[in-house]
Amino acid sequence: MAARIPRKIAIMSQEFNIQPNIGTALRTFLHSQYFRTPPYPTHSFANQTVIVTGSNIGLGFEAARHFYRLNCAKLILAVRTVSKGETAKEDIVRSVKHRTDGFEAIEVWPLDLSSTQSTVSFAERVKSDLSRVDIVVENAGINSTTWQVVEGFEHVIQVNVINTLLLALCLLPKLNETKSKYPESTPHLEIVSSEMHRYTKFPQVNSPDIYQQLNDKSAYDGTDRYNVSKLIEVLFVRELVDRLRATSTSGPPPVVLTLVNPGLCRSNLDHHMNVVAQWLLYGFRLAVGRSTEVGSRTLVYGACAGPESHGEFMSDGQNQRVEPWIYTETGKEVQRKVFEQTMRVLDGRRSKGVKPEWGVDLGSY
Incomplete structure (x- = not known):
């Protein structure tokens, strides 16, 4: 009889039974969208080098404009299409009137996160x-929501x-090196995450091999895949920070790792989705979303952010x-499993002609 149970349902009863509190999550989300507006940034980034991925459009583009406006010394726009990055650069330079060094201070570098070789080559160039x-x-x-x-x-x-x-992980050693060479700096590594x-x-966490299950087309749920990806980010970063703390001396972390939720914005994040889904989400973003700026x-x-935000969700x-x-014992077990299996996947990339080096002790996995 068990063999007739669809795999999606069968794995739900094993090992972990995660039950998100949807009601509380919705209330938190709506309160943020309607009643909280982050203040206009004024912090100076003078003398600092900033890298923003996905920075030719949307959130990344507007964040890059802020960093340049706030006087960063060098800004790297990491983009899939260099020509689009150059257009974004011109827009940023044109809009920030108090600076005249934009064409030297801003550089456009190629980065395609769907390609491991591109990802590692970008890190090596950095x-x-x-x-x-x-x-x-x-x-x-x-x-x-389309299988690919x-x-x-x-x-x-x-x-x-x-x-x-x-x-x-490839850039973490460079951030640590920056702290050693420039003690006045507090380097930051930020993963843009989501309320989702x-x-x-x-x-999938109930499968012996999480990534094998995520690669099973017959068990694919496109409406949930983005949510799962953002949860894995949260779990991995939290475990990474725990392990880094366990191997470091007391005091502030040399690099502050943060998970940042920008909220629902009127962006083009959904352009990979089918037309119907795009229109539905467009209407929702129009009604509830905030601007990308x-x-x-x-x-x-x-x-x-200060060291109190190290490993935190902002x-x-x-x-x-x-x-x-996530704070329960079950959460700790899930977090550990996700980290260990993700690290095995990342280590596996070393055998594909690329040689990523972490430069930090992450413990056994």
């Missing part, structure tokens, strides 16, 4: 070409999880608790 890196804002991501496989992994997971985290981590039961303020706050420029089940 290490070799930049004397310092003070801020990395990993904003690039996709939302799609890239390099053996479902597309959303490949971009939002695997290569986003691969880039983070609250809305999934994450059934307002949403981008949260990215700026995450890039200058909304509207302030620390916010993640979904409650």
Whole structure:
């Protein structure tokens, strides 16, 4: 009889039973959207080098404009299409009137997170070409309900999880080096996450191999995949920070790692989705969403947050608790399992002609 039970249902009864509190999540979300507006950023980024991925449009573009307006010394626009990045650069330079050095201060570098080679090549260029890196804002991501496989992994997971985290680990040594060379700097590594981590039961975690299950087309739920990707980001970063704390001396962290929720914005995040879904979400974003400029303020706050935000989830420029089940013993077990299996996937990329080096002790996995 058990063999006749669909796999999606069968795995739900095993090991972990995650039950998100949808009502509370919705109330938190709506309160933020309607009653909280992050203040206009004024923090100075003078002398700092800032990298923003996915910065030719939307949140990343507006955040990049803020960083340049706030006097960062060098700004790297990391984009899939260089010509579009150059157009974004021209717009930023034209709009920030008090600076005249934009064509030297802003550089456009190619980065395609669907490609492991592109991701690692970008990281290697950062290490070799930049004397310092003070801020990395990993904003690039996709939302799609259409099944697609890239390099053996479902597309959303490949971009939002695997290569986003691969880039983070590859750049962490450079951020640590910056702290050593420039003690006055507090480097930041920021993953742009989402409230949507609250809305999934994450059934794949009950599989012996999470990523094998995520790559099973017969068990694919496109409406939940973005949520799952954002939950994995949250769990991985929290466990990463726990492990880094366990291997470091007392005192402030050399690099502040943050998870930042920009809220629902009127952006083009959904352009990978089918036309019907795009129109439905467009209407919802129009009714509830904030502008990409307002949403981008949260990215700026995450890039200058204090050590109290290390490993924390930030909304509207302030620390916010993640979904409650994550703090339970079950949550700790899920977090550990996600981290260990993700690290095995990332380590597996070393055998594909690329040699990512973490430069930090992450313990056994």
